[in-house]
Amino acid sequence: MHLSSEQVTDGTLGPRGSLAVGVALFSMFFGAGNLIIAPLLGVQAGPCVVPATLGYLVSGVGLPIATIVAIARAGTADALLDRIGHGFSRVFTILAYLAIGPLLAIPRTASTSFEMVRPLILGAQAGAGSAAAGAAAGAAVALPQLLFSLAFFAAALALALHPARIVRLMGKVTGPLLIGLLVVMVAAQVVAPAGDPLAEAQQAYATAPAVAGFVQGYQTLDLLASLAFGVVITSSVRRLGVTDPGAQARQVARSGVVAGALMALVYCALSYLGARMGTVAPEAANGAEVISLSSTLHFGTAGTALTAAVFLVACFNVCVGLVSSIGEYFSKAFPKVPYRGWAILIACISCVLANAGLTSILAYSVPVLMALYPMGICAMLMGLxxxxxxxxxxxxxxxxxxxxxxxxxxxxxxxxxxxxxxxxxxxxxxxxxxxxxxxxxxxxxxxxxxxxxxxxxxxxxxxx
Structure with missing residues (x-):
């Protein structure tokens, strides 16, 4: 499916174009964090998995897509936030883009991908043992991680330097690939469930499952990512031939509905997967463990490769989307450095932080995100x-x-x-x-x- 300006009719991209842009938007949103929260929710919610999942969908899907629509209606994130004040708009947007970009989210796409791929690369080398053995293992991991990060960011940068191709590639190749891999993973659990839901809900899910699910979706921080992805999606729609601002807003809204529907379906599927792993992994610390164990139980060694592929594709999609959208914003905010320069700078900083110092930066970046997120919700409501x-x-x-x-x-x-x-x-x-x-x-x-x-x-x- 090839999208071009010739396919624009009546100021829209048509059903096929809207679907492709929606799949691309879904791919930009759906990274490692989106993968691992719903399965753990399924495990811990147990018999309360339905209300917990509904609460999660409100904040994990509803808020980000609503923000995309609010930005499309306003024209840009800056135009929306300028209603509060130009100074507030500039500071808020820069802090949000830095936090979800080179200072946190982008480096984490590479480090998380490597953690899932590492067993395939190093095998037993990643094992535990004595302190000396641990130090040796750490040294053995450092070089492969560096090489992996260099290759990961080089590929992401190569695509991000051609932003017009992002929507086409994600809508046609990497987005459908991610969806296909997830279908295989969840279908195995549907056909042959590994276990049963827990008899009793754990933690906050036992008293207020819908509220607990809402808070989990709130922690995906996708609302702030919407500020970035709204820019690149709107720009891509414009490049595809939809030039009228009002038509652009309507087209982005239509594609946002497609992306939201896909996200909701995948979250429900992953929540179901987690619920059926309740008696198998009741003490799971995170959703990655749940997904990995489920794949291994169903597919053996091939399950490890399947899990690694899902995480790699998801993280790569998010990395490309963030490098492109944040680079485009900074090239307009600070035009002395062109888009190409900003994209390269963002990729280089992210590559460095993916290999060194990320743990300490996480300690400060997450509080910054939690300060910005409520203000992002307020801005979204204002825009709607x-x-x-x-x-x-x-x-x-x-x-x-x-x-x-x-x-x-x-x-x-x-x-x-x-x-x-x-x-x-x-x-x-x-x-x-x-x-x-x-x-x-x-x-x-x-x-x-x-x-x-x-x-x-x-x-x-x-x-x-």
Missing amino acids: LPGSEAHAGAWRVAMACVGVVSTAGALRDALVPGLSLPFDALPLADIGLGWVVPGILGLIIGYIIEAARHGREGRGDSRG
């Missing part, structure tokens, strides 16, 4: 609600309230973990949503302030 652009003052108050609460919590977690804060007494704070009530109150107060100001201006005009 009709007429919100006419009430920028009210949304500034709401954003300020959300930002103060989320930033205070993030700074506490980064610098003084365990410190008690007054914000901890807020409703929903115990499940990581303490910013919700302040945000709502801030919006109400902002509207009241706007109404009072307009009332004073109206009285002044009548006296004049």
